[in-house]
Every structure is written in C-alpha cells, then in structure tokens.
Amino acid sequence: QVTLKESGPVLVKPTETLTLTCTVSGFSLSNARMGVSWIRQPPGKALEWLAHIFSNDEKSYSTSLKSRLTISKDTSKSQVVLTMTNMDPVDTATYYCARIRGGSYKWFDPWGQGTLVTVSS
Amino acid sequence: EIVMTQSPATLSVSPGERATLSCRASQSVSSNLAWYQQKPGQAPRLLIYGASIRATGIPARFSGSGSGTEFTLTISILQSEDFAVYYCQQYNNWPPLTFGGGTKVEIK
Numbered sequence: 135q136v137t138l139k140e141s142g143p144v145l146v147k148p149t150e151t152l153t154l155t156c157t158v159s160g161f162s163l164s165n166a167r168m169g170v171s172w173i174r175q176p177p178g179k180a181l182e183w184l185a186h187i188f189s190n191d192e193k194s195y196s197t198s199l200k201s202r203l204t205i206s207k208d209t210s211k212s213q214v215v216l217t218m219t220n221m222d223p224v225d226t227a228t229y230y231c232a233r234i235r236g237g238s239y240k241w242f243d244p245w246g247q248g249t250l251v252t253v254s255s
Numbered sequence: 256e257i258v259m260t261q262s263p264a265t266l267s268v269s270p271g272e273r274a275t276l277s278c279r280a281s282q283s284v285s286s287n288l289a290w291y292q293q294k295p296g297q298a299p300r301l302l303i304y305g306a307s308i309r310a311t312g313i314p315a316r317f318s319g320s321g322s323g324t325e326f327t328l329t330i331s332i333l334q335s336e337d338f339a340v341y342y343c344q345q346y347n348n349w350p351p352l353t354f355g356g357g358t359k360v361e362i363k
Contacts (some may be wrong), residue, residue: 171352181291181299181342183352194350197256230298240346241289243301243310 136160138170138231138246145252146221152251156214156231163209164189170214171234171242172205174227182227186234187214223253257281257348261341261355267363274330276358278343283323287347290319290328293357294339302341303328330360338362 142154154172161168169188175181185195185205195203204217214231228250232242258281268274278288286306291299301310303319306326316331330337343355 180356181344181354183350183354186352196351198351238287238346239304240287240349240352241301241304241344242291242299243304245298245300248298 136233136244138233138244140229140231140246140249142229142249143251144249145254147255148222148253150221152216152218152221152225154216154218154229154231154249154251156216156246158212158214158231158233161233162189163207163212163214166190167236169234169236170207171232172214172216173230173232173242173245174225175230175248176224176227179227184218184229185216186240188236221253225251226253227251256351257284257345257353259343259345259353259355261343261358263358264356265359265361267361268333269363270333270335272333272363274333274337274360276328276330276341276360278321278326278328278355280324280326280345282348284345284347286322287345288319288321288326289344289346290317291342291344292337292339293342299342333360 171186172184187205202219207214228248230248232245260279262277288306290303293299307319340357
C-alpha cells in the first residue's frame with residue numbers, strides 16, 4: 135500500500151523559511167517512473183501545484199514561485215523535502231505531497247493527508 | 256501557462272440524478288486530463304486520468320469524456336457520498352501543472 139505523510143511546522147512567521155517533509159512508503163524514491171509532488175490549497179480555495187522531483191533528481195517548479203522553492207530528496211530515508219523562503223500570510227494553506235508518475239503521466243495518486251501551515255506573526 | 260476553467264462553480268443535484276461537470280482548457284491538452292474528488296477535510300482522490308480512464312477502485316458511475324479543450328465528468332446516479340468538490344488538472348504542458356477552480360456538487 136502506497137502512503138505519503140507530510141510533516142512540518144503548524145505556524146511560521148512572516149519572512150521565515152518553511153521546511154516540509156514528505157515521508158513515503160510502499161514505493162521507492164529510486165523507482166525510475168515515480169516521483170513526488172507538492173501541492174497546496176489555501177483555505178476554501180483551489181489546488182496549486184508547487185514542485186516535483188524524480189528519482190534521477192529531475193526537478194520542476196511552479197513558474198510563479200520558483201525563486202522561493204527548493205525541492206530535494208533523501209532516498210535512503212524515503213523523504214522528500216520542500217523549502218519555501220520568505221513566507222507571507224498569503225502562503226497560509228494546506229500543503230499536500232502526492233506521488234506523480236514520470237513521462238507523460240503526470241497525475242497525482244495517491245495524496246498525503248495534508249498539513250495546514252499558518253503564516254502569522 | 257494553461258488555464259483550466261470549470262463550470263458551474265456549484266451544482267445542486269438530488270440524489271439519484273445525473274451530474275455533469277465541465278472543464279475547459281485555454282489551449283489543447285490532448286487527452287492529458289485528470290479529475291479529482293475532494294470531500295471536506297480530506298485530501299483529493301484521483302478519479303479519472305487520460306480524460307476517460309477510471310482510476311483503480313472508482314465506481315463505474317463516474318465517467319470522463321472529451322479531448323483538446325473541452326472535457327466532461329459525469330456522475331450517472333448520484334450517491335450521498337458523491338457530494339464533494341471536483342477538480343480537473345491538465346498534464347499536457349508543464350511547468351506548471353494546473354488545476355481548475357473546482358465544482359462543488361451539493362445536495363438539492
């Protein structure tokens with residue numbers, strides 16, 4: 135059974151850097167056809183894709199947030215880490231990680247439960 | 256960036272009726288479109304990929320159709336557990352991968 139679980143701070147202050155960890159099980163981050171994406175959802179709003187990473191270390195970022203995002207992985211720990219710099223209250227959202235397939239098959243399945251991050255002083 | 260537009264924003268349907276949700280892409284995405292269901296307080300769940308292929312374990316009452324820029328998700332006989340928000344997502348041109356704004360299916 136494939137599962138993903140997000141972890142990180144519940145509250146961050148404006149201008150701080152957010153670090154989120156996604157721990158996966160049931161598949162390997164060394165699998166050539168599998169990757170992990172981060173997606174966020176502000177309260178009551180739609181989904182927004184942020185970034186993804188694959189086993190060959192191929193990375194891709196949201197064009198609007200690229201300057202603030204870094205994604206990395208630790209295959210031995212089955213973890214994918216997302217950092218977002220210079221946090222602002224508008225970044226308040228539930229952050230999800232999800233498995234993504236490689237090649238042309240870039241849909242998300244399954245998703246983690248999500249973690250709500252609030253940005254406030 | 257490909258913009259995905261879903262309509263209507265809210266759809267009021269009675270249990271047992273059919274629901275038809277629309278998703279439009281700002282340019283062709285071929286059949287590279289997925290649909291997700293999200294219930295309150297839960298993560299999204301994949302329903303459909305490749306515009307019309309049901310994901311594992313998804314009931315047959317969910318069907319997807321379309322290609323290019325116009326797509327439809329149909330729920331043939333609405334069950335109580337189907338009242339939720341539905342999102343479309345294109346994966347033809349990226350970055351970025353983009354989602355629609357969602358359609359809320361509510362009880363009439």
